[in-house]
Every structure is written in C-alpha cells, then in structure tokens.
Amino acid sequence: xxxxxxxxxxxxxxxxxxxxxxxxxxxxxALLAVSKTWPAADVRALAALGQRDFGENRVQELLGKAGELxxxxxxxxxxxxxxxxxxxxxxxxxxxxQSVDRAPLVATLDRxxxxxxxxxxxLVQVDLGGPEGTIGARGGASPxxxxxxxxxxxxxxxxxxxxxxxVAPRDEEPGPAFARLAAVAERVRADHPEAVEISAxxxxxxxxxxxxxxxxxxxxxxxxxxxxxxxxxxxEHQPRESQQ
Ligand SMILES: *Cc1c(COP(=O)(O)O)cnc(C)c1O
Numbered sequence: 001x002x003x004x005x006x007x008x009x010x011x012x013x014x015x016x017x018x019x020x021x022x023x024x025x026x027x028x029x030a031l032l033a034v035s036k037t038w039p040a041a042d043v044r045a046l047a048a049l050g051q052r053d054f055g056e057n058r059v060q061e062l063l064g065k066a067g068e069l070x071x072x073x074x075x076x077x078x079x080x081x082x083x084x085x086x087x088x089x090x091x092x093x094x095x096x097x098q099s100v101d102r103a104p105l106v107a108t109l110d111r112x113x114x115x116x117x118x119x120x121x122x123l124v125q126v127d128l129g130g131p132e133g134t135i136g137a138r139g140g141a142s143p144x145x146x147x148x149x150x151x152x153x154x155x156x157x158x159x160x161x162x163x164x165x166x167v168a169p170r171d172e173e174p175g176p177a178f179a180r181l182a183a184v185a186e187r188v189r190a191d192h193p194e195a196v197e198i199s200a201x202x203x204x205x206x207x208x209x210x211x212x213x214x215x216x217x218x219x220x221x222x223x224x225x226x227x228x229x230x231x232x233x234x235x236e237h238q239p240r241e242s243q244q
Pocket of ligand 1: 036057078080089167200201202203204218219220222
C-alpha cells in the first residue's frame with residue numbers, strides 16, 4: 001500500500017470513528033483533501049484511490065492544478081482569501097468558494113458566476129475569533145454578519161449558498177469554537193434550508209469538528225505529509241514550483 005493510500009485510510013478511519021462516537025452516520029461527513037503546495041501528481045494519485053474533493057488556498061495554484069487535471073473528474077474548492085480581481089478566474093474552474101466573507105466579494109462573484117454560465121457554490125466563512133488583536137487574521141465574517149451575507153448569497157443568481165466554513169482559533173479548545181459555528185449554521189439553515197454544509201476541522205482537530213456537526217473536513221497534512229515549507233499564519237509562502 002502506498003503512503004498516500006495508508007494516510008487516506010487512516011484519515012477516513014478517524015472521521016468514521018468520530019462520527020460514530022457522536023452518534024452520526026459516517027456517510028454524512030465528506031473529506032476534502034487540501035492539496036496546497038503538493039504537485040498535481042499527488043492529486044492524481046489520491047484521485048485514483050477514489051478521492052474526489054480537493055482544496056487550494058491560492059488562486060494560481062488552483063488554476064494550475066485544475067488545468068493540468070482537467071480530464072480527471074474532481075471537485076475543486078477554494079479555501080483561501082479571495083481578492084475580487086481573481087473571482088472570475090476561480091468561477092471559471094467551477095470551484096466551490098468556501099471563503100466568502102464580505103458583501104463586495106458576493107457581488108463580484110455573483111457577476112463572475114453569471115458570466116461563467118454556471119452558478120458558483122458558496123460557503124460563507126465565519127470568523128470564530130482568535131488571539132487578542134488577530135481577529136480576522138484567518139479571514140471570515142463575524143458571526144453577527146453571517147446571516148445577512150448568507151441572505152445576499154442566496155439571493156444572487158450567479159451563486160448557490162451551500163453552507164458555512166470556519167477555521168478554529170489557535171488560542172482556544174476547538175470544541176466550543178465549533179459549537180459556536182454550529183449555532184450560526186443552525187440560524188442560517190432556518191432561513192436557507194439548502195445551506196447544509198458545515199466545513200470545519202483539519203488534521204489536528206477533525207474529531208472535534210465532526211462531534212460538532214461538520215459535514216466536510218479539510219485535511220492536508222494528515223494526507224500528504226508536512227508541507228515542504230514552514231507555514232506561517234495560513235501559507236503566505238509561494239507554492240513549490242515558484243521557489244526555484
Ligand atoms: C491548509 C488548510 C487546511 C488543512 O490544514 P492541515 O492542518 O494541513 O490539515 C484546512 N483549511 C484551510 C483553510 C487551510 O488553509
């Protein structure tokens with residue numbers, strides 16, 4: 001068995017165990033492989049093992065891999081901070097954008113979805129807080145702003161509201177933070193029943209996220225290994241190809 005196959009099985013086993021421990025059906029929890037910094041060949045290898053959902057946090061890297069792997073049936077997700085001038089390019093890849101956190105981006109992505117001729121799937125990113133002075137460092141709208149943003153997404157012809165995404169704060173146990181996310185998600189679902197996705201949990205905290213109701217866990221390191229470069233707060237570094 002290859003290392004990727006072993007890792008995939010181990011991660012899936014963690015998700016399944018966490019779901020069962022929470023009294024949930026493991027089939028309710030999908031795995032998103034975060035392939036940032038890893039080459040297209042690794043994505044192809046994981047796809048050959050049945051993995052379908054892949055995530056990137058840099059637009060150039062998403063465009064490169066989506067282009068290179070165009071013949072492979074994959075679902076791409078964009079999980080990084082998105083600048084409005086890159087929205088059209090992302091929309092053309094068909095990627096779900098998990099990091100929508102402000103009204104101007106909703107407007108731009110809406111136009112991009114309409115121009116691309118297929119609506120962009122959207123998750124509204126929620127800021128669950130962080131150390132003093134770094135609120136917003138990981139992106140996301142404050143929980144109070146989320147319902148209005150969700151309304152705007154749901155009302156946009158070029159967008160499809162699918163749910164919420166969040167990254168746990170670093171200075172807190174993940175459980176209570178994911179519970180806050182679940183509460184916001186419930187509120188949004190009351191108005192938008194189609195917004196079923198809760199994207200939460202990474203290599204280090206996926207069990208806590210599944211316990212709190214995550215439907216999509218985003219895993220990089222536990223699948224592909226430690227990323228080749230030291231990552232500061234959310235990968236401000238260049239992808240490997242541009243390091244030479
Ligand atoms: C990198 C990243 C992940 C995956 O993190 P790991 O700890 O490597 O599993 C998940 N979500 C987002 C938004 C990321 O940028």
